[in-house]
Amino acid sequence: MRTSSKAEGERPVRIATEVVRQHAELVAFLWAQRDSWSAEDPPDAKVIAQIDERLETNLDGLRIAGTATWPFLIAQHENFPEKGELFAFAWMALELADGGKVAQAVEFGSLTADDAKGLVGALAWHKPAAIGPFVREWIGSQDAFTRFLGVSSCIVHNVDPGATLARLVKDNDSRVRAAALRLAGQLRRFDLGRDVQSALEHGDERVRLWASWALVELGSGDLTRQELRKIATAAGPHAMVAMRALVKAGPHKDIRAWMGGLMRTLPTAPLAVRGIGMLGDRSVLAWLIERMREPHVAVAACTAFLELYPEAREETKLFTVDPMELGSAFAKHFEDDVVRLALPDKVKTWLAQTATTRS
Template identity: 30%
Template sequence: MVADHAEMASFLWELREMAVRSHHYTLADLAELEERVEAHLDGLRIAGEPGWELTLAALSTKDPGAFFAAAVAAVEARDYPGFAAVLDATEEADEPAAGVAGALAWASPADAFAIVAPMLSGAQPPALRRLALAACVAHRRDPGQLLGYAICDGDAAVRALAFRAAGALGRADLAGELRGAWGSDDEAERFWSAWAGALLGARGADEALWSVAGRSGAFAEEAADCAARVSPPGEARRRIEALMRSPGLGRVCLVAAGALGDPALLPWVLDRLTVAPLARLAGEALSRITGAPIEGALRGAPAPGFDAGPSDDPRDASVKMDPDTQLPWPHGANARALWAAHRGRFASGVRHVEGRPLDEGALDRVLRVGGQRRRAGAAFERAARAPGRPLFDVAARVERQRAALGASP
């Protein structure tokens, strides 16, 4: 039974990590999932020493969820030798370290920083400095002048995380330190410095984000989403229309169109509903702007023969997962009919979100009841409208999010 608790705590936390970045999980859905995670963690707490031994044994799998469960136990007990044992087992690999970072985010701020405090020093190895910064971001705890030092760290991954921390914490005093990284050869450093610059009101950050979006790299879609939100609407529309003429940037353009919310772009979006690799993302953009969910008459059948995910063929070198697997397939003809019937309600050039003109109230509503991807966009835009305001954390534990929102959605 204790082994089942360890296995399920690991699995459910990994599921939550996917859920916080998904299209369809809402805050209420996250709450239910977190209750399940906490129930299995309780089972391990009650088990005592046998529970701890089982979580340590599970580290051999190198699953990030196993490291989450073990690190939660060590952090909550403020067991420094136990936490060191978990760190030793990570071998500084990214996925196990992500589980440890997740445990620091899950724990109370007091417990997390009792463990993290010694790591907030340049004398620590890069892996520990990254964990310390991740904890600061997760709990919105400003590390003070150490963040300025981290931006100049010799480790590129530490610098990228420091840029993210500066943006998330609203450290407007560091806005001038970001520009030097906009031309970095490191993709993560380039994106996070531009992302932070946009949040902190740094002039030229929108241009840096459009540059990342146009390169079609790992951060291109997120950069396009952010750039569309912080650029003047007319300029954003022109940028998106320019990117439409570049091959291979269809996804980037659809993400940007949904974030901008200008109905003038919907004819192009509707044309993508019948392009199998783009159809579901086009449906998401349509839904973001108009507020019409892709369900009922708007839901269609999957494109015949389309398979975006890895196959079972061992000779197939592609292992990339389908990025839109959670999105429904739209019905192109019915979507066009719906738009033809209601287009008079939507003025071109006016930004919309969920069928309403975009303003602070509309963003707040998305934060309360929207899916996680939409909530992340609303949180970014709300913070960017007031440089220096900490970024609302849509990945935080639900009880903390609800406290920050002031009411339970």
């Protein structure tokens, strides 16, 4: 990346600008790709690890270029202010501990509609000691968004802010309060159990969700099963978090009975099929293969299968993105939707072959 015909002490180091530009663009692209893959249900850990290797290589390029990266990072964020570009800008600001640029990144993040994913991602990528001075300032801020950043930083690094968390789980801002409740559960802050329970009465679903989730982590899932079921069956953005919390809360006998009720109606059947995969019981595979033959639950059946058999990801011939491969009923049901479906006959054969190999 650097070119110089003499020692660096004799003349300024020249930067290969096009190479720096490419590093900046690739950092933004790769992190956005990583974030999208991480949101898959279930995520593919192998693919994410491969992206991380490429991302770190390009971050090294930015490290070497140092402050010479700013024209490219600024320009790309101005031209395309999305999560990947915010990650690249914020990561470099934190890397250089540039207070002015960090403040600018915070301002950019406050304007996003996705809880500043790129900025939180940049905070996650740095070690706690490096971002500590900023986080300590943010978490006690009068500004709700910067408090949210402070709590989010503690979440991604599993850091306990101590007595401050007792105040944050009662924060007037719903986003801050939800994040603080999540952190309380993650850290097993049993001392905050009463405050967590009181949040179940809050008007914001996110607050109720993370209060419910935290109570499960604190061993009090019996207090919140009704709320979690309500959130899960609403099929909103928090459905899968609620479903996993329900499965963890148990008991599995009750969860199975509840899922059986969900199977009786078309709108809730996919949730039940997806939930089966979360139970971790491979004895349901014969039943699950039959669900792969039913268009309205086929996507959920494929996802549940992948959770139970993550090694099947390597067998690309088990899946299709063309519903017509499964017949006209599938083509009609999905129309132009882009979906991944399991091919039940091939899955059945693969399972038989795998069982033979193991024996």
